[in-house]
Amino acid sequence: xxxxxxxxxxxxxxxxxxxxxxxxxxxxxxxxxxxxxxxxxxxxxxxxxxxxxxxxxxxxxxxxxxxxxxxxxxxxxxxxxxxxxxxxxxxxxxxxxxxxxxxxxxxxxxxxxxxxxxxxxxxxxxxxxxxxxxxxxxxxxxxxxxxxxxxxxxxxxxxxxxxxxxxxxxxxxxxxxxxxxxxxxxxxxxxxxxxxxxxxxxxxxxxxxxxxxxxxxxxxxxxx
Numbered sequence: 001x002x003x004x005x006x007x008x009x010x011x012x013x014x015x016x017x018x019x020x021x022x023x024x025x026x027x028x029x030x031x032x033x034x035x036x037x038x039x040x041x042x043x044x045x046x047x048x049x050x051x052x053x054x055x056x057x058x059x060x061x062x063x064x065x066x067x068x069x070x071x072x073x074x075x076x077x078x079x080x081x082x083x084x085x086x087x088x089x090x091x092x093x094x095x096x097x098x099x100x101x102x103x104x105x106x107x108x109x110x111x112x113x114x115x116x117x118x119x120x121x122x123x124x125x126x127x128x129x130x131x132x133x134x135x136x137x138x139x140x141x142x143x144x145x146x147x148x149x150x151x152x153x154x155x156x157x158x159x160x161x162x163x164x165x166x167x168x169x170x171x172x173x174x175x176x177x178x179x180x181x182x183x184x185x186x187x188x189x190x191x192x193x194x195x196x197x198x199x200x201x202x203x204x205x206x207x208x209x210x211x212x213x214x215x216x217x218x219x220x221x222x223x224x
Contacts, residue, residue, distance in 0.1 A: 009194070009195070009198050016194045017193070018187070020189050020190040021187040024183055024186040025179075028183075032179075037168055038124075038169045039127045039169065040122070040123045040167055041164045043134060043137075043162045044117055044118070044119050044160075045076075045117070045118045045119075045142075046159045047076070047157065072116075073117065074113060076111075076113070076118050076158075077112065079145070079148060080111040080118075083102065083106060085109075086103070086105040086106035089133065090102040092140055093132060093136050096136070098132055108122050109137075117161075118141075122137065130166055134164040142155075142160070
């Protein structure tokens, strides 16, 4: 009985229920713009420090070499994530005639480390500029890393393991679900509005409504 009641209600108020969703679809299609392309590039660097002085055996040299490399990689990771590194990369790009603010560089820059290896990745909306940005990152990393206090003013040896390969990132699922989610929300709002209009409507349309009010039914005019 309840389902039939709601079905009748929907048949009476279907226009109110679907109108918000229709408006959202029309506006969404009229203003739709494909998401701008986003590109990503990642490069790995290996810290290869010379053997530590004052060690006697080859095993000790290798041990302290790897230990020092790990400490340096940890410091480099923190440096890459900071604003001073982004500023240095921006200045390096400016010397090449490219104006990329430090904020845009830092916002698309990510770094991670494992043992003595540093991984740097960047995202940007222009593939050619992104390639130049990664080249500048490599130059700053390899030539200006003496800013780390643990290096004592010396420059750590960084070996670039990969050549930068720029790849386009596929559009995220959020952009694909944006319009359908808005349509569902508009449809829910329309159904709620239809229920509100029905609740505020004082019109009596069916015999059952009079019976519920305790009024006698004298006659009923059937629909043609």
